[in-house]
Amino acid sequence: MMISTRGRYALRILVDLAENQHEGYITLKEAADRQEISEKYLENIVKDLVKGRFVEGVRGKGGGYRLARPADEINVMEVLRSTDATLTPVACLEEGSKPCSRAASCRALPLWKGLDKVVSEYLGGFTVGDLMKEK
Numbered sequence: 001m002m003i004s005t006r007g008r009y010a011l012r013i014l015v016d017l018a019e020n021q022h023e024g025y026i027t028l029k030e031a032a033d034r035q036e037i038s039e040k041y042l043e044n045i046v047k048d049l050v051k052g053r054f055v056e057g058v059r060g061k062g063g064g065y066r067l068a069r070p071a072d073e074i075n076v077m078e079v080l081r082s083t084d085a086t087l088t089p090v091a092c093l094e095e096g097s098k099p100c101s102r103a104a105s106c107r108a109l110p111l112w113k114g115l116d117k118v119v120s121e122y123l124g125g126f127t128v129g130d131l132m133k134e135k
Contacts, residue, residue: 003080003087009037010045010083011076014054014128018071025057025064045083052082072129077120079128087123089115 016031028046032039046065049055056068067074080087090112092100103109 004084006045006048007080007084009035009042010049010079011128011131012037013042013045014049014067014071014074014079015131017055017065017067018128018132021066025062025066027064031065048083049079052078054079054082067128070129071132072127074128075124076126076128076131077124080123087119088112089119 012035013031016035017026020026020031020034028039028042031037032042035042046055046057050057050065053068054074055065057063057065077087086094088094091097092103092109093112093116100106
């Protein structure tokens, strides 16, 4: 399992918005410059974040983006699930996958299920607010 660049950048932009929320709406250019992320790439990521209701945007003069809810209420696992196709260690555990014909005899399935649970619980135990506190 590898967290995509998209997922990592989504967390970076959320932390940036949280740390700069006192400025009101933040333009993508400002956030992209601070985070050293392509503004064009960031546009695509922010679309997912708006769709996931993590951020909200306003167009026009004085517009930009801000968190849609407090940083302490934005769960890291939820963010990564909204930006990454999957975080499961094996395809047979992906949501919506068809049942594996070998599941009943698979000796490794408990291992993969355990790993999936550990990753979900670990990432689910952090919020964007927690990431702001980490130095």
